Amino acid sequence: MTNLEGNQQPRDDIYGPYDASFLQSSGPNQHTQSPVVTGTSVIAVKFKNGVVIAADNLASYGSLARFTDVKRLRTFNETTVIGFGGDVSDMQYLDRVLSSLDIKESYADDGHHLNAKNLHTYLAKVLYKRRSDFNPLWNQLLVAGTDDEGKPFLSFADLLGTTFSAPTLATGFGAHLAQPLLRRLVPDESAVEEITQEAAVAAVKDCMKVLFYRDARSLDAYSIAVVTKDGIDLREDEKLEAQSWAFAESIRGYGTQVN
Secondary structure, three states, X not given: OOOOOOOOOOOXXXXXXXXXXXXXXXXXXXXXXXXXXXXXXXXXXXXOOEEEEXXXXXXXXXXXXXEOOOOOEEEEOOOEEEEEEEEHHHHHHHHHHHHHHHHHHHXXXXXXXXXXXXXXXXXXXXXXXXXXXXXXXXXXXXXXXXXXXXXXXXXXXXOXXXXXXXXXXXXXXXXXXXXXXXXXXXXXXXXXXXXXXXXXXXXHHHHHHHHHHHOOOOOOEEEEEEXXXXXXXXXXXXXXXXXXXXXXXXXXXXXXXXX
């Protein structure tokens, strides 16, 4: 028997020469075709002096609620918060891109800083470029902050490079479950001036409660940020208050109840 200890290799005269052709190293480049570990809804709403944005802390492995402490809100330059929905690995890639951009901004020190509107344009271009390379970043982003005039800014971008703005935005199931509630509070852009920070925060918290009960890929632990021209108030370990499924016992057909 051949001795394989140390650096000795299998003998060609016994086993034949090594053939690496089965590795198919000359094959085509392969890209992600579908996300594996994903985050669900991100929701946001404008108010008179800023924007409230929130996302739960769950990352699901398929249908398994696998990672329960994944923060999906990222601050930039103390003026902007980016909320990530979709693939977590692509979110981590974009986070590295933003960190590199933040370092370059700090070194420039020219008195000019990227605001939310600038950052949204940059991210939209990154997403569109990757889509054009047939290697998209499987994310939906909400960018919240202020624009060039210091007014509240909120815009959307997705893996196709599609962008649009609205006074209320949501990704994932939030687009179906949370948007009707948010639009009841802020039906159009003209209503933003009438909305207080307290009302906006309360509406977002109500939406997070609805998503916890109605979206199977959500969690009762979430992150919420309030962005104004004065800075960012980010809380990453919020919990829904006194959440319980006890009310289900009074629903006819639940469990053993038949009457």
